[in-house]
Structure formats: C-alpha cells, structure tokens
Amino acid sequence: xxxxxxxxxxxxxxxxxxxxxxxxxxxxxxxxxxxxxxxxxxxxxxxxxxxxxxxxxxxxxxxxxxxxxxxxxxxxxxxxxxxxxxxxxxxxxxxxxxxxxxxxxxxxxxxxxxxxxxxxxxxxxxxxxxxxxxxxxxxxxxxxxxxxxxxxxxxxxxxxxxxxxxxxxxxxxxxxxxxxxxxxxxxxxxxxxxxxxxxxxxxxxxxxxxxxxxxxxxxxxxxxxxxxxxxxxxxxxxxxxxxxxxxxxxxxxxxxxxxxxxxxxxxxxxxxxxxxxxxxxxxxxxxxxxxxxxxxxxxxxxxxxxxxxxxxxxxxxx
Numbered sequence: 001x002x003x004x005x006x007x008x009x010x011x012x013x014x015x016x017x018x019x020x021x022x023x024x025x026x027x028x029x030x031x032x033x034x035x036x037x038x039x040x041x042x043x044x045x046x047x048x049x050x051x052x053x054x055x056x057x058x059x060x061x062x063x064x065x066x067x068x069x070x071x072x073x074x075x076x077x078x079x080x081x082x083x084x085x086x087x088x089x090x091x092x093x094x095x096x097x098x099x100x101x102x103x104x105x106x107x108x109x110x111x112x113x114x115x116x117x118x119x120x121x122x123x124x125x126x127x128x129x130x131x132x133x134x135x136x137x138x139x140x141x142x143x144x145x146x147x148x149x150x151x152x153x154x155x156x157x158x159x160x161x162x163x164x165x166x167x168x169x170x171x172x173x174x175x176x177x178x179x180x181x182x183x184x185x186x187x188x189x190x191x192x193x194x195x196x197x198x199x200x201x202x203x204x205x206x207x208x209x210x211x212x213x214x215x216x217x218x219x220x221x222x223x224x225x226x227x228x229x230x231x232x233x234x235x236x237x238x239x240x241x242x243x244x245x246x247x248x249x250x251x252x253x254x255x256x257x258x259x260x261x262x263x264x265x266x267x268x269x270x271x272x273x274x275x276x277x278x279x280x281x282x283x284x285x286x287x288x289x290x291x292x293x294x295x296x297x298x299x300x301x302x303x304x305x306x307x308x309x310x311x312x313x314x315x316x317x318x
Contacts, residue, residue, distance in 0.1 A: 004167040007199075008106055010142035011163050012037025014149035015074060019045045024070065025153060028063050030056045030077040035165075036106040038076045056081045060089035060101070067100040072153050078112065079105035079121035079162055083128055094158045095133045102152050103128075103160045108138070109198070109249035110277075110291065111165035116284035121162075122277050126254025128160035129227050135180065136227040137161040138198040138248075138256075143172040144224065155180055162198065164249075166287050169202040183230040189219035192305045192312075193237040193244050197223050197256045200247040200275070200296060207247075207301035216305065229259050231267075238270045242316075243308035245273045247301050249291070252276040271311035273304035 018025050019041055026048045033039040033051060042049035052059040056077050063073040075082070082105045083090070094101045105124060112119040128136045137152065137159060139145045145163065152159050177184070186201075187208055196204035201222050208218040219241055221233060238244055244264065246257035257274035264270055277294050291297060 003170045005142035005170055006167045007139060007142055007145050007164040008035070008037045010145040011104065011106070011149065012040035014146045015041040016044050017146075018150055018153055019048065021150075022072065022153065023048075025072045025074065026050065026066055027074045027076065028052055028059050028066075030054060030059050030081065032077060032106075035078075036076045036104065056086040057089045060086045061093050063101045064093040064097075064099045072100060072102065074102045074104055076104040076106060078107045078119060079124040080119060083121075083124045083160070087127060090158075090160075091131055095131045098133050098157050100156060101158050103158070104163060105160055106163045107165045108162040109164060110282050110294070111199075111287060113287040113290050114284050117281040120282055122251045122281065123254065124162065125226055125248070125250045125256070126258070129254065129259065133158060134227065135159045135225070137180065137225050139163065139224060140198055140201040140222060141168055141171045143170060143174065143176055144178060147176060147178040148224070151178055151180055164199050166199065168199045171202055171205070178224070181225045181228045181230060183224070183233040184222040185219070185233070186222055187218065187220040189217040190241055191217040191243070192309055193219040193221060193241045194247060194301060194305065195221045195223055195234065195237070195244060195256070195260060196247040197226065198249055200249055203296070203298050204247050204301055206298045207305065210298065210302050211305055216309065218305065223256060226256055226259055229263060231263055234260055234263060235268050238264055238268045243271045243305075243312040245275060245301060245304045245308055247275040247296070249296060250276050251279060253279055271308045271315070273308045275300050275304050
C-alpha cells in the first residue's frame with residue numbers, strides 16, 4: 001500500500017469513462033470543478049456539463065429535473081455544502097420522490113484540512129444516512145472509486161457517495177469486486193474484527209498487521225455501503241470474533257459505528273469500540289496530523305482493539 005493516488009482524481013477520470021459509455025450521464029457542479037475534478041468531464045463533454053455556480057440548493061433541484069427527464073445526473077460539490085446547504089432540497093426534491101440523482105460529496109471528512117472547521121465534513125454521513133430512500137457509500141481508494149462510479153450510475157435511486165480530497169494508499173486492484181450493499185472481507189481472524197470505511201480502511205489493515213505481531217488474530221472488513229448496511233457479514237463477524245472495532249473518518253455519532261452498534265444491539269450484542277472523531281470540530285493543519293490528533297491513527301485502532309478484547313474476555317470470565 002505504498003502508492004498513493006487522490007480519490008478526487010480517480011473520480012474525475014471515472015466520470016469521463018462513464019460519459020463515453022452512457023450519453024444519459026450529465027454532470028452538475030457548483031463552481032468548484034477544478035477542486036472536485038469534474039472539470040475532466042467538462043473538457044470531454046461540454047454539452048453535458050453544467051456549472052450552476054455557488055447555488056448548491058438550486059443545483060439539487062435542477063438535477064432532480066434532469067433525472068425526471070431520463071438523464072443520470074451526477075451532482076458534485078463539497079460534502080458539507082451538499083448535506084447542509086442543500087440538505088432540504090436533497091430531502092424533498094431527491095429522496096422523498098426517490099429521484100435518480102447521484103450526489104458526489106467531495107472533500108469528505110477532514111480532507112479539506114487547511115480550510116478548517118467550516119469546510120471539514122464531520123457529520124455528513126450521519127445526515128445522509130438519516131434521510132429515507134438514500135443509499136450512502138464511502139469509497140476507500142482510487143481503484144474502488146473507479147469501480148464504484150459506474151455501479152452507482154446503474155443503481156436506480158438517489159445515492160450519496162463520499163469522496164476524499166486526499167491522496168490515499170491504493171488497496172485494491174482492477175479485480176476488486178464492488179457491489180452496493182455488500183461488504184468485503186479483507187483478512188480472516190478469530191480474536192477481534194476491525195470494520196472500516198473510506199480512507200480508514202488502509203489504517204485498519206496496518207493496525208491489523210501490528211496486532212498480528214502481538215499474536216492477536218484480527219479480521220478486517222470493509223463496509224463501503226453505510227446504507228443499506230450488509231447486516232449478514234457484520235453479524236457473522238460478531239459471532240466469529242465476539243469483539244468489534246469500527247473505524248471511520250467521521251464523528252462517532254451517527255456514522256458507521258452507530259449503524260453497526262444499532263444492528264448488534266438488536267441482534268447480537270458484543271463489545272463495540274468506535275474509532276472516529278469524538279464529537280468535536282477540528283483545527284486547520286496537515287491532513288495526516290489531523291487524523292492522528294483527532295483519534296484516527298493506526299495506534300488508536302490498535303488501542304481500541306485491545307479495549308474490545310479486554311471487555312470480551314471479561315464478559316467470558318463472568
């Protein structure tokens with residue numbers, strides 16, 4: 001996983017590939033196409049690209065209109081602007097009538113690191129996940145992004161998919177299988193399960209290697225679809241290992257950790273430790289340093305796994 005590629009670049013390239021294959025695909029951007037990389041699509045298909053300007057709410061309504069006319073609109077802007085500034089339009093004009101709009105939520109998590117609190121997205125997954133009829137996807141690397149974009153285009157209904165600005169390690173190759181609503185088992189193990197989404201998957205794999213050196217058998221799952229959740233694979237992991245650690249670049253309130261805790265509390269309670277942002281805003285600064293500062297380092301995952309194991313063993317001994 002030494003090679004790093006920016007997810008936003010992969011998204012721009014995937015849109016171009018999709019544009020060649022499907023002339024029903026249109027792209028709307030809110031005057032940030034150089035940042036989101038939808039400019040790549042504009043250069044190839046200027047007649048199917050629409051810069052709506054700094055008018056995100058209007059953009060969602062326009063996208064709904066395109067979809068109603070049979071097009072497949074990809075709406076691109078920063079994640080915090082999509083889910084907060086245009087949240088009402090997503091709810092009412094897109095999700096409520098189940099309109100076929102694809103919301104490309106760029107610069108997710110803390111990846112817009114130097115622009116600080118106003119531009120960082122720490123609650124976007126929670127917002128999108130709570131909207132009825134919305135499918136929520138978080139991609140982990142550039143290769144998965146390239147595979148996910150056409151799958152999202154083929155999916156019927158509204159999709160919110162979160163993209164990072166950052167260059168992140170390449171985990172998958174061209175043979176990677178991506179299916180909406182289905183998780184992936186990356187490593188088998190028997191002591192504890194690490195369940196990660198997005199850019200935290202690379203850190204979970206690194207944490208797993210460290211734990212294995214300490215003779216902790218670690219299973220690693222990727223959950224790229226936060227909604228609908230792959231309940232089967234998560235429940236099976238809970239039964240096999242008896243301890244779960246979730247890792248996400250998002251508040252621990254309302255995201256992946258919450259979704260998994262809700263599922264397990266209902267069907268198979270086991271110790272759950274959540275690695276993520278601890279209900280706080282972040283500062284400006286270098287991206288990787290922010291991840292470390294706000295509880296999303298490899299060592300944070302290792303420590304969470306050990307806490308989960310301790311709780312598991314304590315409950316077994318009683």
